[in-house]
Amino acid sequence: MSETIDFALLTAADREPIARLLHRALVHWYESRLGQGARFGDSHEPFTLFPDVYEALDPGECVTARTESGEIVGVCFSHERETHVSVGIVATSPDAGGRGIAKKMMSLVLEKAKRLGKPARLVSSLLNLDSFSLYTRLGFVPGAIFQDLLITVPDTGLTAAAPVGIECVREAVLADAPRIADFEQSQQGIRREKDFAFFLRNEVGAWRLLVSEAADGSVNGFLGMSTHPSCTMIGPGVAADEETAIALLWKALDGLRGKTLVFLAPCAASALVRTAYAWGARNVELHVAQSTVPVASARGIVFPTFMPETA
Numbered sequence: 001m002s003e004t005i006d007f008a009l010l011t012a013a014d015r016e017p018i019a020r021l022l023h024r025a026l027v028h029w030y031e032s033r034l035g036q037g038a039r040f041g042d043s044h045e046p047f048t049l050f051p052d053v054y055e056a057l058d059p060g061e062c063v064t065a066r067t068e069s070g071e072i073v074g075v076c077f078s079h080e081r082e083t084h085v086s087v088g089i090v091a092t093s094p095d096a097g098g099r100g101i102a103k104k105m106m107s108l109v110l111e112k113a114k115r116l117g118k119p120a121r122l123v124s125s126l127l128n129l130d131s132f133s134l135y136t137r138l139g140f141v142p143g144a145i146f147q148d149l150l151i152t153v154p155d156t157g158l159t160a161a162a163p164v165g166i167e168c169v170r171e172a173v174l175a176d177a178p179r180i181a182d183f184e185q186s187q188q189g190i191r192r193e194k195d196f197a198f199f200l201r202n203e204v205g206a207w208r209l210l211v212s213e214a215a216d217g218s219v220n221g222f223l224g225m226s227t228h229p230s231c232t233m234i235g236p237g238v239a240a241d242e243e244t245a246i247a248l249l250w251k252a253l254d255g256l257r258g259k260t261l262v263f264l265a266p267c268a269a270s271a272l273v274r275t276a277y278a279w280g281a282r283n284v285e286l287h288v289a290q291s292t293v294p295v296a297s298a299r300g301i302v303f304p305t306f307m308p309e310t311a
């Protein structure tokens with residue numbers, strides 16, 4: 001069987017089949033390899049958030065693989081940004097796996113990145129060696145390693161006292177988007193103002209964005225979060241140092257009372273990780289940042305995320 005693989009503008013009719021494909025592919029892969037399919041729940045419904053958010057954020061940047069009858073058997077979300085092309089979730093239907101569909105979808109994104117003269121970036125699971133291998137075969141080079149930490153925030157909030165630096169953290173407003181983007185570029189060498197403006201307009205999905213400012217008023221950290229019932233997750237974020245990262249994380253968790261959620265923290269940020277343990281966080285997975293051209297001079301403490309998956 002041959003599939004048509006191309007960038008596509010998703011229509012309302014694609015929403016449900018894509019959600020079913022994402023859910024089925026993840027449950028199948030994690031259950032058959034790791035016995036952990038249950039972690040994705042028993043309904044595809046929450047996965048409709050992916051096509052909804054990604055089509056609103058980057059119309060026409062989703063690669064789909066469609067059979068002759070029009071069935072979607074593969075998806076790969078890409079996001080073109082000022083400095084790079086980031087890649088979101090990649091999934092192939094279990095019935096169509098092992099036939100090179102994921103590789104062809106990724107190759108299209110890489111060709112586009114090459115045409116634009118930009119590196120491609122993503123965050124890949126270190127438990128899913130099939131996807132890790134797929135990316136490394138295509139030229140992605142592993143960089144920083146992140147711990148996925150699961151935490152339940154008590155209904156009454158964290159029992160730990162608010163940390164130093166909390167007074168510097170506030171809710172961001174739309175006018176902060178360029179300043180946040182400038183800060184990230186100064187630390188990480190990447191720029192994605194569009195994402196921050198998207199969170200702050202808050203029209204599709206449900207988002208909050210915190211910003212931390214130093215005494216001189218300059219941005220020294222930011223942290224986004226998805227508060228949508230289908231996906232409660234902290235990130236993306238960057239902080240200049242661990243103290244600021246801890247203050248941002250505390251504030252984000254305080255706003256998610258009664259929720260159980262996952263966030264990613266750099267393995268190298270040991271003070272941040274040990275603080276998260278003290279607040280009750282538990283390790284559940286490891287991820288690695290991968291890029292076709294690593295940013296050698298990257299600084300700061302990064303909180304990656306999967307929704308939207310912008311590396």
Ligand SMILES: CC(C)(COP(=O)(O)OP(=O)(O)OC[C@H]1O[C@@H](n2cnc3c(N)ncnc32)[C@H](O)[C@@H]1OP(=O)(O)O)[C@@H](O)C(=O)NCCC(=O)NCCS
Pocket residue numbers: 025026029088089090091092093096097098099100101102103104125128129130131133134137
């Ligand atoms: C991971 C996934 C996307 C792969 O899709 P697929 O269409 O079956 O992949 P392909 O057939 O294109 O194969 C990809 C390449 O990786 C290689 N590969 C796969 N597993 C490998 C392994 N363990 N070691 C080395 N290479 C491996 C394949 O050989 C192939 O390369 P080749 O064509 O050069 O031989 C699919 O299994 C899936 O949807 N999983 C669930 C969702 C998921 O976890 N997505 C990734 C995280 S977002």
